[in-house]
Amino acid sequence: MxxxxxxxxxxxxxxxxxxxxxxxxxxxxxxxxxxxxxxxxxxxxxxSFNEQTRTVLVLGAAELPGPPLIEGDRFITDYFDDPADAEKLRVLTEESIATVDDEALQDFATEALQMRPLIEELAEITETIDDARETAGEAASLTALEKREAELRALIGDWFNRGPVQVLIVVPDGFREQFDAVNRRLARDDSQEEIPELPHPIVLENGAVDTSAIAFRRVQQALRRWEKKLLEDRLEQAQLPPSIHTPFDATDVNLAEExxxxxxxxxxxxxxxxxxxxxxxxxxxxxxxxxxxxxxxxxxxxxxxxxxxxxxxxxxxxxxxxxxxxxxxxxxxxxxxxxxxxxxxxxxxxxxxxxxxxxxxxxxxxxxxxxxxxxxxxxxxxxxxxxxxxxxxxxxxxxxxxxxxxxxxxxxxxxxxxxxxxxxxxxxxxxxxxxxxxxxxxxxxxxxxxxxxxxxxxxxxxxxxxxxxxxxxxxxxxxxxxFRGAERFDLRSWIRHLARDKESTPNFSEAGFCFVLILLLQFAFQSKIQADFAKATAADAMSKLFDTQMIYLIVTVATPALMMAVMLTTSVRKTLKLYWPSASMLAAGCVLPFFLLPLSFELGQFLNRTFFPELPAGVAEVFRSLGDAEVSVWMALATFALTPAICEELAFRGFILSGMEHSGRRWLPIILSSCAFGIVHMVAQQVFNAMLLGLVLGLLAVRSRSLLPGVLFHLLYNGTQVVLTRVDPAPFAGGWREHLFTVQAVGEDTVLRYDPLLLVICAVVAVPILAWLVSTHDGDDSPSAREKRLRIEPAEPAAMAPDAAS
Amino acid sequence: MIAVEQLTKEFADLQRGSVVALDGATFQVQPGEVFGLLGPNGAGKTTCLRILSTVLKPTSGRAVVAGYDVAEHPERVRNNIGFMSSNTGLYDRMTAWELVEYYGRLYGMPEGPLQERLETIFETLQMNDFRDLLSSKMSTGMKQKVSIARTIVHDPPVLIFDEPTSGLDVLVARAVLKTIESLKEQGKCIIFSTHIMREVERLCDRVAIIHRGRILDMGGLTELSQRHQQPDMEELFFHLIDRHDSESDLIAATP
Incomplete structure (x- = not known):
């Protein structure tokens, strides 16, 4: 450059x-x-929003006890944090409304007086229902009340929402009288006499309407302050210190600096x-x-x-x-x-x-x-x-x-x-x-x-x-x-093009589409799988979970790949690499998993400690259940080794890798297919692990031009993991083996860990095999060599199982 | 200077499947010669010239321009050619002088000789009136002059013109042709595509008639008219195309 x-x-x-x-x-x-x-x-x-004044109507204002709450058509300024807030509420009572020159308000007040019994009934029912819900068991007897509540709610809500008032306060008849009686009773300090319960004033609002909700918040603030004032008066009459209602007052020291x-x-x-x-x-x-x-x-x-x-x-x-x-x-x-x-x-x-x-x-x-x-x-x-x-x-x-x-x-x-x-x-x-x-x-x-x-x-x-x-x-x-021309897109000609210009293997975009399809199917199945994960703790649900897991893989991973291979290519066999590999490739597929597993396990453990977020609970539970004796080992092997080995290899090393190879490049298909393979594993740890293994699997598939070594690798790798959760790790730790393995206790379980010496041995075996795999290619990556690679059909070797069976 | 051997280019096409835009073209062009590619629209002229200018890569076959293979040394080839077509646009927000200077620099010309060369070109093409005018304000004729100046600023031995006169009025077209004639006198190797017979008759030493990706015949103008006993160039052209179409229809009809 x-x-x-x-x-x-x-x-x-x-x-x-x-x-x-x-x-x-x-x-x-x-x-x-x-x-x-x-x-x-x-x-x-x-x-402009703040300046709007909201209207509060108080029915029975004359019955309010103690120090005044209302002055003129405002609440008393002292009851607000910000004195300016008092100006934002216009307070009307039955008396003062007559002087207001607003017909709608006067009509509303008249209606409110008629509605009053209904409002009181609703408040009472709501209270009863709330009380009953707290004591379980009575819920059944509430149906009639709930029906009535819904009726009243609809009726009152309808009327209230149309009205010009944002908050309506209903003070019960004789409230002042009864309140003062309680005060006098308390002042006498005659603890034998029972204190009668006071009727509750009602505050009516609609929390779903912003104007009403804002007005309600202000009214609430004023009422609380006023109530506190009433309480202090009451305490004074009873000759008790006014601070008695706050047993201790924690001092808030906020260290936050500006x-x-x-x-x-x-x-x-x-x-x-x-x-x-x-x-x-x-x-x-x-x-x-x-x-x-x-x-x-x-x-x-x-x-x-x-x-x-x-x-x-x-x-x-x-x-x-x-x-x-x-x-x-x-x-x-x-x-x-x-x-x-x-x-x-x-x-x-x-x-x-x-x-x-x-x-x-x-x-x-x-x-x-x-x-x-x-x-x-x-x-x-x-x-x-x-x-x-x-x-x-x-x-x-x-x-x-x-x-x-x-x-x-x-x-x-x-x-x-x-x-x-x-x-x-x-x-x-x-x-x-x-x-x-x-x-x-x-x-x-x-x-x-x-x-x-x-x-x-x-x-x-x-x-x-x-x-x-x-x-x-x-x-x-x-x-x-x-030089993309402005081609007219026509669905029919495009479908005809797909059917007519089929090649022996899929092209790059078809492979990409297959991947997206798998992701979408997985997303669609997500809720079902998650519901199963949630149930996974119950022992009898375990085998059910295993069944769904298998079906899930077959439906979301294998099916799209097989269907697309049949519909979009002329050679299912070449697309899915259904050829016999050479013996050396088979051997590599069988040997590599055992030597890569300890390496990848320890790398995973290291990264779990230092790098990754914690596993989601449901996923961790499933991993633990692999060792669960309730589920047979064959079931576990079928679910977590055999099915993924076949389904995932068909999709990722079969259809998707073949499609990516269409680009004619050597490394890009392997890298992209391993990324795709990683991404479908969702959980960060597995994504990483699957990407690494995907590289090896992709390399095996590309070099052997066959799916079989990858299937074997996948089967043995996952199978070993399943088996390890079943066997007692104790024998691994005895005698000369203690230089290779350590048995680590994790909670109630024991986990087999690999010692550095074993890891070195694994690396010494695995690295030359991988290096051999990497080096067995034709070495030329120029465009013309790419073209050539694409055109070379693999020599027709003996067919694999599908043909042999027929 | 230009040697083309069995040059073939295939495109994937949604409507028609794979399309062979150029099918085994073979020809040579010498310095001091104007070689014409004559053919109707869609015959493969532009594809052929785009391969020669290294913008497209051939599917198969070989093309050597100014001593370099277009597939192996595309940058060296581009250094030694000037390419102009009706598609090669100008940057709207650049003046004539800036644009030609910019390309001169991209061709790696040292600053001193570049300024001298610019003065000469602007003088000979009579572009000094609008040297500081933005392209968006120029007339078609001015734009075409700037395009020519851009094409020849680095004094390349090989020049490729892809329908340089299409869409131009007669006056401007005449000026373009005159420039090509003077370039020929300077001993440049020129390849020139068109569908206008008169331009071929006026400029070309040799001509290849191209249709549906194939070169139907090639040679000097007199040579061609003698071979097909058609004194008129236009008649000769239609004669060749008709013959080719009926032959390919015949092949298609034979089971």
């Missing part, structure tokens, strides 16, 4: 973008204008905005330099200059990344300053805790700059790949929505306060940088402790970006993608 050409292309593209008013507007003007304007609009909307509260806000806002703006900032320039160039016909001009395709993509990638970074950082700046300004300006009590609302420390901001690079690099490369694939700007725009939705999903996940950076998350795309940034901005963990994540985050992000960029370059090299 000549950097001079990359630089030339970069400079040209940047100048081109800067001369485009739309790009400039999107990148610079929009963020600078957007946030202040948005802030202004929000402030206006908030204020800048920490600010930090918590920034730690949520900045990573979110950074990610979303990196995507949008990358996408529009990417569409312009990718699909836009094809559309305007300048792409061909560029293709015939001496710059290589890699140099062209690199130049375009750097351009896109530059704009993505600029957009993201400008947005952060603009939003940061606007947010700070607005919070400082706001005198509302809700925000007073923010104080000066300082910015994060300079060091955190520097990290923000550093981590924005891997984030925008990944999105720039991805956007560019989409843009290269699209044949027009219009088509390119369509790809923004799915990309944005996935990104927003990840961002929302990272926003969850419970999600913190961990070794596992640190190597996940986007999540790693986002969570690290969140932790740095929050400042609650010292940067020194976070520093162990810097390298994994940066290295993994760099690898993901490199992969995405490689994909973009691959697309740019493909003639199909560069």
């Amino acid at each position: 000549r950097w001079n050409n990359v630089r030339l292309i970069l400079l040209r593209e940047v100048r081109d973008q800067l001369r485009d008013r739309r790009t400039l507007f999107m990148v610079a003007v929009l963020p600078i204008m957007l946030y202040p304007l948005l802030g202004l609009a929000m402030a206006q909307m908030m204020s 800048d920490q509260i600010a930090a918590s806000v920034w730690s949520k806002l900045f990573p979110t905005l950074l990610i979303i703006m990196s995507v949008t900032g990358a996408f529009y320039p990417a569409i312009d330099v990718g699909a836009g160039e094809k559309e305007r016909g300048t792409m061909e001009t560029l293709l015939i200059c001496p710059a290589t395709r890699t140099e062209i993509v690199a130049g375009k990638f750097l351009t896109v990344m530059l704009f993505s970074l600029t957009t993201a950082l400008l947005n952060l700046l603009s939003m940061g300053f606007t947010g700070k300004y607005m919070l400082q300006m706001s005198t509302a009590s809700a925000f007073s805790q923010f104080g000066s609302f300082s910015f994060p420390p300079l060091s955190a901001l520097l990290w923000l700059g550093v981590l924005s690079i891997p984030i925008s690099a990944l999105f720039s490369a991805l956007s560019l790949a989409f843009a290269m694939f699209a044949k027009s700007s219009k088509e390119g725009q369509y790809y923004l929505t799915p990309l944005l939705i996935v990104t927003i999903g990840i961002t929302v996940f990272c926003l969850n306060p419970a999600v913190e950076i961990s070794p596992y998350f640190s190597v996940m795309p986007v999540m790693g940088p986002a969570l690290l940034l969140k932790a740095l901005l929050l400042g609650s963990t010292s940067p020194v402790r976070l520093s162990i994540y810097f390298l994994p985050v940066l290295v993994s992000s760099f690898l993901y970006s490199a992969m995405a960029l490689w994909w973009a370059i691959e697309l740019f090299r493909s003639e199909d993608v560069l």
Whole structure:
């Protein structure tokens, strides 16, 4: 790659973008204008919303005891945290409503008086039902009451929701009289006399309607304060200290400093905005330099200059990344300053805790700059790949929505306060940088402790970006993608094309579709499997679970692969690799599992300790049940060794690998099929394990041109695991064997662990076999050799079982 | 300078299955010669020229341009050719001067000679009036001149023109043809595709008539008319195409 050409292309593209008013507007003007304007609009909307006054109607206000609750048409200001809140409620009583010049309100008050008995009945029934529910057993006798409750609810709700009042308070008749009687009784301190129960006032609201809910919250606040006042009066009359109702009053000492509260806000806002703006900032320039160039016909001009395709993509990638970074950082700046300004300006009590609302420390901001690079690099490369694939700007725009939705999903996940950076998350795309940034901005963990994540985050992000960029370059090299004509899509001709232009093995997209189909089927079956996992603890449900597991594999994994092989290819045999392998390949398939199992087990154990999140409970339960004596060992072997060995090999090493091999490349099919194999395993640990084994299985299948060595490997590998859970590990630990094995107690179970010496022996055996597998190829990976490989039909060896049986 | 042997290109097509766009083309072009590819739309002219300019890879066969194989050394080939077609667009947001300068730099020309060369080209093609005009503001004729300037900025020994006059008015087309004539006088090796007979008669030393991916016949203009006893180029062209179509129909009809 000549950097001079990359630089030339970069400079040209940047100048081109800067001369485009739309790009400039999107990148610079929009963020600078957007946030202040948005802030202004929000402030206006908030204020207009708050000024609305809600109406509260009190029936029987004259019956309210003790110090006054209502003054004029307001609750008394003292009863609110914020005195201004009193102004937001207009309180009307039967007396004062006559003076109000509003017919609707007067009608409502009249109706309310008629409805009063019904409201009281409803309150009583609700109370009875709630009491009865607490004491179990009486539930059966409630049906009649519940029916009546539903009736009353519907009736009253209908009337109330139409009315102009948000909260209705009903004070029982003679309430003041009875309340004062209780007070007098308590003051006499005659403990022999029983204290009569007071009737309950009723507060009617509709919590589903925002206006009513907000008014209710305010009314509740006022009522509580007022009630407390009443209680203090009562205590005073009884000559008891007024503080008696709070046995002890815990003092709240909040250590949160002003800048920490600010930090918590920034730690949520900045990573979110950074990610979303990196995507949008990358996408529009990417569409312009990718699909836009094809559309305007300048792409061909560029293709015939001496710059290589890699140099062209690199130049375009750097351009896109530059704009993505600029957009993201400008947005952060603009939003940061606007947010700070607005919070400082706001005198509302809700925000007073923010104080000066300082910015994060300079060091955190520097990290923000550093981590924005891997984030925008990944999105720039991805956007560019989409843009290269699209044949027009219009088509390119369509790809923004799915990309944005996935990104927003990840961002929302990272926003969850419970999600913190961990070794596992640190190597996940986007999540790693986002969570690290969140932790740095929050400042609650010292940067020194976070520093162990810097390298994994940066290295993994760099690898993901490199992969995405490689994909973009691959697309740019493909003639199909560069010269995709505007073909009219016609379903009928497409189906005819599938039927007519069948080849002996599936093509790349058919393999991809098979994988997606397997994922979708698994998703559809997920709820059923999960229900079975939930029941898995009951011993009798175990064998049922095993049955479903087998059916699940056959239906979701084997069936799609077999069906597609029959329908979409001319040679099921070649697609599914149903040939006899050479004896050496068979031997490799039989020997490798025993030597790889200890290695992969110990690697898994190590990573479980240091890297992966804990296994979900249901999955762990199933693993434990493998050793469960209730289920026969044959059943366990059939479920977890034989069925997966056949089903998964047919799908992943059969249909999908054959389809990927259609690309003519040597390593890509093996890597992609092992990724597909990993992804269907769902749980992080298994995904990783399956990917590693998938590499070996793929290698075996490609080199032997047969499915059988892989099936054997898979069967023996899983079978050994099942058997190990059944046998007593004690004999392994005696005599000379103690240098090789250790028996470890885990809870009630014992687990066989492998000692370093054994691991070395395993590696010494396995590595040469793998190296031999890797080296047995024709060595040439030029395009013409790829073509040749594709055309070579394997020599017709003796057929495998299916033919022999017939 | 250009040597093509059994060049074949297949495309996958949704409607028709696999399509052979170019079927075993073989020809040579010498320096100082204009070689014409004459054929109707969809005959395979563009495919052939795109393979020569290394934008497409041949399915089989070999093509050597300026001494380099197009499949093995595509970058060296691209360094030694100039390619222009009606599809090769200009960047809207660049001026004439910037665009030609940009390509000159991509061809690795040192800054001093590049500026001299630019001055000469802008002088000879009479482009100094609009050297600082953005492409989006240019007329078709101006754009075509910029395209030519871009094609020849690095003074390549081989020039490939794919229907350079299509969609142009007569005046501009004439200017383009004149430029090609002067390039021929400079001893360049030129390959030129068109479906316009008059252009062939005016420019080409030798011509290949191409139809449905196959070269039906090839040779000097007089040689061809003598061989088929058709003095008129247009009649000759239709004669060859008709003969080919009826032959292939016959083959298709025979069981």
